[in-house]
Amino acid sequence: MPSEQRPPVGSPQPLSSLPPRLPRPARIDPYLERYAARARGMVASEIRALFAVAARPEVVSLAGGMPYISALPLDAVGELAGQLVADRGAVALQYGTGQGDPGLREGICDVMSLEGIKAHPDEIVVTVGSQQGLDLLTRIFVDPGDVVLAEGPSYVGALGTFASYQAAVVHVPMDDRGLIPGALAETISRLAAAGRQPKFLYTCPSFHNPAGVTLDQSRRSAVLDVCQRAGLPVIEDNPYGLLGFEGEPARALRADDADGVIYLGTFSKTIAPGLRVGWALAPAGVRDKLVLAAESAVLCHSSLAQLMVREYLATQPWREQVKVFRELYRERRDAMLDALAARMPVGCRWTSPSGGFYVWLGLPPGVDAKAMLPRAIAARVAYVPGTGFYAGGQGGDHLRLSYCFPEPSRIREGVRRLAEVITAEVELRSTFGSPASLDSPASSVTSASSLSSASPVPSASPVPSASSGAQANPAAAVADPVQ
Secondary structure: OOHHHHOOOOOOOHHHHHHHOOOOOOOOOOOOHHHHHHHHHHOHHHHHHHHHOOOOOOOOOOOOOOOOHOOOOOHHHHHHHHHHHHHHHHHHHHOOOHHHOHHHHHHHEEEEEEEEOOOHHHEEEEEHHHHHHHHHHHHHHHOOEEEEEEEEEHHHHHHHHHHHOOOOEEEEEEOOOOHHHOHHHHHHHHHHHHHOOOOEEEOOOOOOOOOHHHHHOOOOOOOHHHHHHOOOOOEEEEEOOOOOOOOOOOOOOOOOOOOOOEEEEEEOOOOOOOHEEEEOOHHHHHHHHHHHHHHHHHHOHHHHHHHHHHHHHHHHOOHHHHHHHHHHHHHHHHHHHHHHHOOOOOOOOOOOOEEEEEEEEEOOOOOOHHHHHHHHHHHOOOOOEHHHHHOOOOOOOEEEEEEEOHHHHHHHHHHHHHHHHHHHHHHHHHHHHHHHHHHHHHHOOHHHHHHOOOOOOOOOOOOHHHHHHHHHHHHHHEEEEOO
């Protein structure tokens, strides 16, 4: 083409001048190469993958932690919702603020006071469940490769959030009294010697998910002291704090450190998870960042859901309803512990929770929870393998059992089926031997430092030393989900 006929620089080229389209190889996901690097760590959790199978009526699901919503006064809740829309529909169905409804935040302060927390409504940010609060906090604190400390084992939803932001999770050992303060101090020192400073400690101190244990008061003070000395913020995730079976609720970590602890709460366990209303209680600077992050993520939260919870707290006997839930879950906890004691083969050990939803079951040597799961499903019982609760895939010698949703008779039947599966697994391995992978240190040593002292009945088990616990637990090494 003569120079005078060439199109100006930057103008579109004729379609005829573009190279021919090359055939693309067949792919399940044609967008695979376009995803951000952080999306590579996004995988389905062990629990979500089980839902479809566990929902079948013939399967006794001891897997998911679904609250027993039928215990709510559903007629009163339905009347409340209808009246709310009729009287205040123009507000309830409108946009709201990024921080959340002021009246609801006042009610949240009353709820937290039961755990010794003194707070002002301005310090609270309403979230879409506490899960969004954790996501927003990770978003504003964590850059790719940053270290986050978490108990080992730890809540699977938290691990998924940390992976999505490319955090390097370092697990800190636990025993039947909760997080070990000495092991926490040693882990922080070891990271400092390697030039790594963790961004925060994530902990679920009351009725831990999945372990079921509770951090006792002396250890709560010790953990706070370690973190204060290290200048390490604490994220306290407390969804089960009001669901204890013995005495008054434990004093929250946030009650003793208003500047160093960010508290996450939710109404998913004490009212209903379908409302998706939680909150974060944070220092002023963090609160402001949370509001900005929430606005960029969802613009605002559901005004209807917030006002429903506000009206529920103002007009319903919610404290009495919490007592109803506590007694219901206590009965189901007892059914599970009794069945475990009666049915489980030698070599099994488990925690004895004083509240919450979960029992953490250790398996006999050589038995792998994930490998055994298909045989358990075939026997019509479901659980969650322990591997889902570690960033590095440890925990194969443990599994989580949930007692919150099934009726006591179903719990007993589920434990009976599970005990038969475990017994058959032990007999199979005693006959044919264990594969080398099941006897490797990575799968066997976890129980030595993570609640291995748990027993069929509550016991005053010795606390492992900080040094032996930190060295024995393979999850105490950095597990980077990006790699």
